[in-house]
Amino acid sequence: MTKHRIYTTSVASVYKHYVAKAEKKGRTQAELDEVIRWLTGYTQTQLKKNLDAGTDFETFFGKAPGLNPNRSLIKGVVCGVRVEEVEDPLMREIRYLDKLVDELAKGKAMEKILRA
Numbered sequence: 001m002t003k004h005r006i007y008t009t010s011v012a013s014v015y016k017h018y019v020a021k022a023e024k025k026g027r028t029q030a031e032l033d034e035v036i037r038w039l040t041g042y043t044q045t046q047l048k049k050n051l052d053a054g055t056d057f058e059t060f061f062g063k064a065p066g067l068n069p070n071r072s073l074i075k076g077v078v079c080g081v082r083v084e085e086v087e088d089p090l091m092r093e094i095r096y097l098d099k100l101v102d103e104l105a106k107g108k109a110m111e112k113i114l115r116a
Helices: 011-024 029-040 044-053 057-062 069-073 089-105
Strands: none
Touching: 011 029, 011 044, 011 057, 011 089, 029 044, 029 089, 057 089
8 A cells, every 4th residue: 555645745845834824824933833842742953853854744753752642632624534533543643733733823722722
């Protein structure tokens, strides 16, 4: 079976779209980074290194230092797909990230986004 194309796509190539989406809605890159760090456990330095290195999504999530246990609380639909029903573990992590970015862009409070 062939891998989905997003698995081999660099996080940095999608990150710039995440930043644009967030900023277009009045949110900041710092808030986006906070969301990504919450989800993955990366420090800001580690996140930047992964972006600069062109790390792909498979490696990015595979080497994440501490996927947040509360990420299973992320519910809803992204691109017509209910995130909690995605069977492939890697695709689910990517959809979690997409959903968090959507929530950020929709103006949801950071405490709610971070499931605090």
